Each structure stands twice: as structure tokens, then as C-alpha cells.
Amino acid sequence: MSIRRTLVALAAAAGLVLVGASPAMAGGNPHFIKNATSASIDGVSLVVEFKEAGLSSGAVETIVVSADLEALYQCVNGGGNVPSDPKKTVFDDRVSESGVFTAGQNGNLIGSLTLDPPDADAVLDCPGGQTSTLVSVIWSNVRIDDTTSGASLSLRGVFTGP
Template identity: 70%
Template sequence: MSIRRALAALGAAAALVLVGAAGPAMAGNPHFIKNATSAHLDGVNLVVDFKEAGLPSGAVETVVASADLSATYSCVNGGGNVPSDPKKTTIDSRVSESGEFTAAKNGNIVGSLTLMPTPADVALDCPNGQTATLLSVVWSNVTVEDLDSGAFIAVKGTFSAP
């Protein structure tokens, strides 16, 4: 075998290795589908629904939904009333929930994650005869991110209850 043929064969083999290695990385374009990604309230909880496409079939992805939460809590007496000198607190925090999802054969993930406010009895310590109660929540700046693929989307809207 001549040196020229040997070098040509070696070059061809190297090219195949490079193309094979780059193939899976170039196969998809992971991204969230804007019109299939949204959020809505279920009581005071925020449910974030999403669809991600462009993934390899069977890929296991860690998806995180996050939102800013402003929650107001108050002590309520046995009659269901807020005392004239109410003990209140407002907690402002960033809340996140994550889950693992497996891409279908078509490279899509369709899922949902639920964000919940801090329970009232954890957020506020009330005197005897009064109960800590969540009065209102406002969710904003909702985002969804795939920690594995790097896909990211912001969900428009502010969600408040009651």
C-alpha cells in the first residue's frame, strides 16, 4: 500500500470519527414550544405546563420551573375574623420545583410542575386561639429551564389569588 493511499485511508477514517462524534450533538435543537408552555393557578398553587422539543429519543432531562412569590399571611381568630390588631407577614421568595422527564421517540417532553407557597403554620406563629392563614399570593417572573439541554423559556403573566 502506498503512503498516499495509507494517508488517504487514515484521513477518511478520522473524518468518519469526527462526523460520528458530532452527529448526536447536531441532531437536535432543544427548545420549549412557546404556545404549549403556560402557567395557571390551582387554588394558591401555580401549575406550570410545558413542552420541550428537539431532544434525542429517550433522553432523561431535569426540568425546573421557578417563579417569584409574594405571599401574605395573617392570624385569624376562632370566629374566622382577622383581629383588629392583626399579626401579619408577607414573604417574598423565589420558589422552584424540579422533575425528571424522559423524551418520547419524537424527541418531545410534555410535562407539568406545581409550585406551592410556604404553608401558613410554617410562615407565621399565631397566639393561642388563632390560626395562621394564607390570605393572598402573587406569582410572577415564571421560568422553565432544562438543566441538561440548556433550553429556557419565560412564561408571560402575573397570577394572583384570591
């Protein structure tokens, strides 16, 4: 009978270990939570806040945010006016930013990434006495990808500034 009690005790202990380990192995269905993920304009920058669930506790994830950017740059004179023959250019390209984030004990990851347009001086060369200036931005086709877990989410909408 002592062998039977020993086997029952071992089986009970193994069951407790499996039950106790389940919260630590909570991952398995990584996904971004749509109603907790958003994009907004801050000046000319696009700020994307996100929440991902279904990860293992402590999982380290690489998040990439990308969006199409159409930005208008113009030369502005010393008086703050656009000359009658304005020199301008449109920057039209996909912009991205990435970061590394760690999931909490509950398997959720909360964070934000900011996309910035290129500096005006890097895009447009103005004549003497004029300054290259970013006039407007249009962000669209925003996408969030977790390159570690494979989760992704596209955000609808067009975001304009300033």
C-alpha cells in the first residue's frame, strides 16, 4: 500500500506542477487589441500606441510601426513668407520605426512608437536667405507588426498635420 500512496502523491505533485506552470505558459495566440491600439498626430509626428496580448510572460518582442508619408517642404524667406516663385518638393515614401518591448506577467505588452518626417534641410536645399521648412504631412496606411510573434494590425484612417 505504501507504493500506491507514493504513486498517488507523485501524480498529485505532477498535477500541481502543471497547474502552477500554466500562467507562465500563457502565450500561444499573440494579437494586437484593436480597441487599445491607435494613431494620432503630435505636431508633424505620428504617434502609434498599441497593446498586444496572448504572449508568454516576459516575452521580448520586436515591434515595427510603418506608414506612408506624403510631406510638403517649401523654402521660406527671412520674413516668414513663401517667395512668389516658391521652391518646394514633396517627399512621398514609407517610413518606419522599431523598438524592443517586454510582455508583463499577464502576457500583455503595452507601448508606443513615434514616426517622424525627415528633417527639412535633408530634403530641400534653399537659396541664400531662405530656410527649408516642413509645411504639411499626410500619414496613411499605418501598420503594426510584431516581427517576433508574427502578430500584425493595420489601422485605417488618414492623419494630417500641422
